[in-house]
Amino acid sequence: MKYFRNKDAAKSVLGAQTQAIVVSDQCPSYNWIAPERHQVCLAQVLRNLQQMADYSGKGLTANIGNRLVLLFKSVFRIQHRYESGEVEEIMWRRRMQRLRRSIKRWLECGGNVPASRYAGRCRHILKYEQGLWVFLNHPGTPLTNNEAERCIRGSVVA
Template sequence: MFGERLSAMLCLLVGKYRLSKRLVREALSDLLGVKLSLGAIRDREQEMSDALSAPVAQAEEYVRDQDAANLDETGWYEGKGEGSHHRAWLWVAATALVAVFRITSSRGSEVAKALLGTDFAGFLTTDRWSAYNWYDTALRQLCWSHLTRDFQGFIDRGGEGARIGQELMDERNRMFKWWHRVRDGTLAREAFERRMKEVEQKVGRLLREAEVGAEEKTAGIAKQILRLEEAMWTFVHVEGLEPTNNFAERLIRPCVLYRKTSFGTQSPEGSRFVERILTAVTTLGLQRRNVLEYLSDLLYAHRRGLPLPSLLPFATSTQASLPV
């Protein structure tokens, strides 16, 4: 009763356009004259989730083998009990051409370790959340968007910390001015590295001043940053690394909108569908591949026991490379 293209379109309306099952039913009825029950929509989602299982697992392995990755997480809900939604978290591990999502009840380091794998040895860009502190500081890059907010907090709280915060913001502004010139090719990277030595030294000195002389909260945050001081400057010395985690944050932003309209997922099975369809939609978008064509081809292969098309960047949507 349900062809591959119709099933793929249904799942795309949920996974990319964030429509509820009821809105999907109405959309297909209005646009195509197709009448579906909510149960039929749920069954199509489960079938797509099963079909995506192997390609997503391969995408996870691909991320673990890369030289650099970005990690981020956001709040989620899974299931409901005693009148309230159960708290969960949606994570993303992203590289330039592949992004993998995972929904779990934990925001702890074990999730980050599972996403990256025990053999990951690339550069990792994150915020200061403690779940990432197990990773080698020399291979981390702290997000300067988050550090900017920290420094602004120094200013907003006033006192001696406000002066220090303003000086930190001045150094931050100098750094980004030069960084933008490196990116547009008007400043040589070698010159950037030389100039940044002074910035690195001054920022370190200011953070130490805040640690011992600023107000309690400001001093505490300065102390936390100093524990990861080395990770503030990795991008200066590693070509291709960005100073912010904005890439991962951009990828996870649609998920925040999804959560706000859907209130999360109702079951572990629903979470598996969402994390897998988000992985497919986001990854194919990064590769500029047609999502509807891929999902249709995937279901065609899945239903017939054929090798499954890959999500990896060197594959094409019509070239099967995964066993069922």
């Protein structure tokens, strides 16, 4: 049996009218899901931005990449502190809103870097920016799809 990773396959698995919150990578197969219900895996975004930070041409591209990596790591850090009860909700929301504004501003800067590969990546992330923040309105939504990927890894590797 052949398996595909396209929009029709995603609709078949999730149901074309799903009202669930879906956490996925940046695969276009999931772009049909309403943005307010489609949490983008922040671990994948962070990995992509780390590549930008490691850009061999250094300069502006790497500097913006480094700033974005630090900001996304801050999202993870404050989320973990909130989930563990170290930070109250009001402080968590304030910090996330500040991070959201900063990330958007730096992604806009990144969309203009000389390295077209990374400029395009920043513009792509900005296009789906709402999907970075679905977890803010849906408690319990994970920031990544790592757990789901670990669950299926055995069957994919086999």
